[in-house]
Structure formats: structure tokens, C-alpha cells
Amino acid sequence: MKETVTVNIGSMAFTLDKDACQLLKGYLDDIRRRLPGEDAETMADIEARVGEIFRERVASPMRVISIDVVRATMAQLGAPSDFGELRTDPASETPEAGYEAAKPAPRKxxxxxxxxxxAGICGGLAAFFDADPTTVRLLALLLILCGGVSIWAYIILWIVIPEEPARTFNPFQPKS
Structure with a gap:
């Protein structure tokens, strides 16, 4: 199961996988850093073209746009380097990292x-190990009933493991 995000691209609403949204945001940010000054008109044209390509590739507006569709769109538009040289950050005098240099966040x-x-313990463990939550729950129940793990271990995990933070509704807000 993947998390999805609804975004507005070129005045059209789309539903994207979270991974696809992050990749597209990095790609568009990289292009934005290469355009001269604050060239909002060119950036709006690029976003409108991305929206048109998404409409061509996705048959129904209810379908989710996957990372493969985003990669194909990026290939059709071209590399960010086709839009110009990367401007440098005046404070550090080094080029800013593009979408290709983005590192995945460490799992917590x-x-x-x-x-x-x-308490969300089994759901959290399933998300951490990328497993099915029902399988983790059944395994935990089996271990508790067979005496391998006591209920005290579950209570200790409930106290020790922090709850995940509340989700924000802005898909383009940088993670902290």
C-alpha cells in the first residue's frame, strides 16, 4: 500500500504516489534553479506541459500517477541541464544539489x-520492516500465546517507541 498525494500541476489536479511526487518536485526544483532569475512564465509553461503529458498517459483522472509515468515524462521533457547551467548559491559558492542527489530519509x-x-506497535514494526501489518500482528499474538514474548514486552515497546508525528497536508513542504 502506497501513500498518495493530490497536487495541482499546470492548473490541473492529479493524484501521485508519494515517491513520484518527491521525484517530480526535485526535477522541477532543479529546472527552476537553472532558469535565469525568477522566470515564472517559463516555469509555468513547463508545469503546463507536464500536466498535458500526464493527461495523455493516464486514461482516467481517478488513476494514480506512478513513478514510472513521472520518469517517462522527465525523459520526454529532457534533463534539467538542457534548461541551462546550474546557478550557484551565493552564500556557499557551490551548486545546489539536484533531484539526482536526493538521498532517502533514514527509516525510524x-x-x-x-x-x-x-497502540500501533505492530503497525509501526510492519512499516519499519516493510511487511504486512496483519502478519506482524499474528506473529506477535503467536509469540505471546506460546510464551516466547510476554505481554510486558509489548507494554515496554508501547512506552519506549515514540508515536509517528501527525501528517501535514502540504505535499511540497520539506521534511524536517
């Missing part, structure tokens, strides 16, 4: 807010 063990039965 958190209690789930959305996938929980009691």
Missing part, C-alpha cells in the same frame, strides 16, 4: 497513527 521506528489495533 515509530508507533503507527493510522494502522493500529491497540
Amino acid at each position: 521506528l515509530r508507533r503507527s497513527r493510522t494502522d493500529r489495533s491497540i
